[in-house]
Amino acid sequence: MLEDTKSLDEHLEEFKTIGFTLFPNMLDSDWVKTMRDSFDAIGDRIPNPDGSRPQVFVDLLEHKPDLILPILSNDRLLNFAEMIIGPHVQLESITFRRTAPQDPDTTDPILGFHRDMFAEFPQEGVYHRPLLFNALSYLQDLTDENGPLRIIPGSHMRAMSLTSNERKRSHPDEIILYPKSGDVAIFHNAIVHSGTANYSKEYRYLFFFTMNHSWLKHRANYLGPISKSVKASARSIGDRRLLRLLGEDEKFVQRANSGFMEPDEQMWKQWIDEDVGNLKTK
Ligand SMILES: O=C(O)CCC(=O)C(=O)O
Numbered sequence: 066m067l068e069d070t071k072s073l074d075e076h077l078e079e080f081k082t083i084g085f086t087l088f089p090n091m092l093d094s095d096w097v098k099t100m101r102d103s104f105d106a107i108g109d110r111i112p113n114p115d116g117s118r119p120q121v122f123v124d125l126l127e128h129k130p131d132l133i134l135p136i137l138s139n140d141r142l143l144n145f146a147e148m149i150i151g152p153h154v155q156l157e158s159i160t161f162r163r164t165a166p167q168d169p170d171t172t173d174p175i176l177g178f179h180r181d182m183f184a185e186f187p188q189e190g191v192y193h194r195p196l197l198f199n200a201l202s203y204l205q206d207l208t209d210e211n212g213p214l215r216i217i218p219g220s221h222m223r224a225m226s227l228t229s230n231e232r233k234r235s236h237p238d239e240i241i242l243y244p245k246s247g248d249v250a251i252f253h254n255a256i257v258h259s260g261t262a263n264y265s266k267e268y269r270y271l272f273f274f275t276m277n278h279s280w281l282k283h284r285a286n287y288l289g290p291i292s293k294s295v296k297a298s299a300r301s302i303g304d305r306r307l308l309r310l311l312g313e314d315e316k317f318v319q320r321a322n323s324g325f326m327e328p329d330e331q332m333w334k335q336w337i338d339e340d341v342g343n344l345k346t347k
């Protein structure tokens with residue numbers, strides 16, 4: 066099994082230049098299997114209004130806290146997220162989705178090149194910190210049958226447009242990736258990418274953490290009983306990072322209004338140290 070040999074600085078360099086970096090084997094195989102196997106049970110608890118089973122879930126903290134809480138305290142993931150946008154990381158939503166086997170005669174192989182939510186059309190050659198980014202994990206090894214991931218490296222800094230026909234065709238600059246089960250791919254929201262249709266006989270499972278800035282909106286609902294109790298215990302130990310993930314950031318006015326007379330990255334280390342110092346127990 067491939068180990069992650071890169072330092073977080075190396076991952077950040079890759080994220081900034083390519084718009085994408087892969088953390089091999091970040092989620093362990095038991096976690097992946099339990100999550101995948103829970104899809105039907107979650108669907109039984111929260112069926113669609115017409116009784117059918119949903120193929121996508123967003124509010125997973127309420128439905129699968131035992132599996133989500135360990136990720137909310139995954140230091141490597143969260144430290145990296147803070148290296149991308151600073152200590153402002155909110156969990157905008159969690160998506161758990163699966164795609165049933167698709168018919169090659171009626172489904173195009175390329176699902177559609179796009180940029181993700183809150184992106185912008187890039188200025189050529191200019192890196193912007195993303196307003197949102199995804200940490201995405203396929204809960205099985207990707208293959209040519211179940212549909213690999215396609216990315217266009219560097220396209221988060223290219224003023225690159227594609228017509229609607231081109232979005233459905235393979236691109237000369239694309240690279241095709243086959244992440245393994247348990248790998249986590251972190252995407253800049255402006256990188257152009259596409260999934261591939263699932264021509265296998267099994268479901269294709271996808272799980273992702275969507276992260277954005279704590280002063281933006283979030284789709285996930287953090288008002289349910291589990292979210293409330295997680296926030297209450299985070300408050301009691303002064304865990305600002307966990308509270309921020311769940312939409313509560315007592316520091317946002319100050320930190321998002323620094324005056325911007327110097328790059329605010331220079332403040333990040335101090336703010337992170339303050340957050341760590343604020344923890345009552347660890
Ligand atoms: O299906 C995939 O592999 C990619 C999904 C994706 O890009 C998205 O949901 O935004």
Ligand SMILES: [Fe+2]
Nearest residue numbers: 179180181258
């Ligand atoms: Fe996407």
